[in-house]
Amino acid sequence: MDLPVMPPVLPMLAKPQAKVPTSGGIAFEPKWDGFRCLVFRDGEEIELASRTAKSLTRYFPELVESLRTALPTRCVVDGELFVAFQDRLEFELLQQRIHPAASRVQKLAVELPASFVAFDLLALDTVDCMALPFRERRAALAGVLSDLSPTGQVHLARTTEDPAEAERWFREFEGAGFDGVVGKPLDAPYAPNQRTMIKVKHARTADVVVAGMRPHKTSTDERPLLGSLLLGLYDAGGLQHVGVCATFTDARRAELWAELSELEVPIEGHPWSFMGEGAIANPDRVPGTQSRWSGGKDLSFVPLAPTRVVEVGYDHMEGRRFRHTTQFKRWRPDRDPTSCDYDQLETVTAFDLSTVFEE
Missing domain, CATH: 3.30.470.30 (DNA ligase/mRNA capping enzyme)
Incomplete structure (x- = not known):
């Protein structure tokens, strides 16, 4: 060439x-x-x-x-x-x-x-x-x-x-x-x-349930740091894993790990206790399951009692999940976790892709 x-x-x-x-x-x-x-x-x-x-x-x-x-x-x-x-x-x-x-x-x-x-x-x-x-x-x-x-x-x-x-x-x-x-x-x-x-992207917010967390890659036993919050929304099938929230300062990562560790529960009885079943085929994949994109990484997580609600920013959904990592906005202590469902999400009107190619 x-x-x-x-x-x-x-x-x-x-x-x-x-x-x-x-x-x-x-x-x-x-x-x-x-x-x-x-x-x-x-x-x-x-x-x-x-x-x-x-x-x-x-x-x-x-x-x-x-x-x-x-x-x-x-x-x-x-x-x-x-x-x-x-x-x-x-x-x-x-x-x-x-x-x-x-x-x-x-x-x-x-x-x-x-x-x-x-x-x-x-x-x-x-x-x-x-x-x-x-x-x-x-x-x-x-x-x-x-x-x-x-x-x-x-x-x-x-x-x-x-x-x-x-x-x-x-x-x-x-x-x-x-x-x-x-x-x-x-x-x-x-x-x-x-x-x-420049890029102008859609910006939306949603109230979601925090049901797990993962340690940061720099976390140690002496100074544990939060890597990401694992988020869920309810539907008729229970609490579905919809994505993560992961952008925090190191100081805030340490505070959140200490704060949320009090909510740790055994995996038995947790809404995502069935993790590992249907890892790739399941459209509502739960955390902890491997796929061709995980590259053998440790995807285990700390299960948390699904009692905390957080408001996050997101751009759009891909199927039943957030397309990208969400942005932390604020805690919502006024929200009942069971009220955080898919119905709150904005419904996008379908559009014929073929017309995009027409000048």
Whole structure:
């Protein structure tokens, strides 16, 4: 491979912002919920690189063939890998595509085919495009990808300079699995590993039950520190594990471990006493179970009496769980733990993913 921009390249990043800016000079795109991916193509040779510059090529053989058909012969393109299922993006299904067994990779390539959406151009033929302003890179990208089919596996990201349109996307596209919008300064060059873009994500709160905790990786017997709170919500089947809350200062970690240790109970009789059954297949996985993502880590936890309620911030749900680690807001001593159920969560109106590809 001999390109004007060669791997490894770390992609340009975004810093969070509370609202869609209205100052002008910014191009907006839907924020895709997938794997960031840089595509390097030199003739028949194609390399897919992750956000951390690790190779993804072997995991997506079906997409490699589609990229050979869709992309220019020599180019470097920034974009996102995603898996769509029933008219929405499904990150958990995308995660399943990363598997060590070649036979499993081939099977999933048929059962869960991935797609790629392109949103920036770093190189074209013999030209390094990174110093060009985004408006020129985007125009060049649109020019070379003008013949893409909306039903294919390779797409060109939708874009607008209208803040009102971006605000509409922010509201409506979540129903198809998007988690916000991204803004890119039109005059900015491509800056690898720099947060020169902005991202506006959904922000919500929920009252959840604290039913367990894990020690921090630096915790010792002499100075135990909280690593994460294990959170639950009630439904007809009992208390379901929905995620974790893990961002605290060291001083607060020590205080919380001492405070919550008083609530420790035997695992027998705890709502999650059945942990370990159906570790991967169970959609409401409980803590302490292994999966292909745990890498053999110690996932044991300290079971706590489910009597404390905490308000946490989150962006969106993935199925029955929080998509990302939640943010601690405050304790809610006024809440009855059994009243913390799924009904309090905001219902997102479904949106047809196929319409996102329509300009």
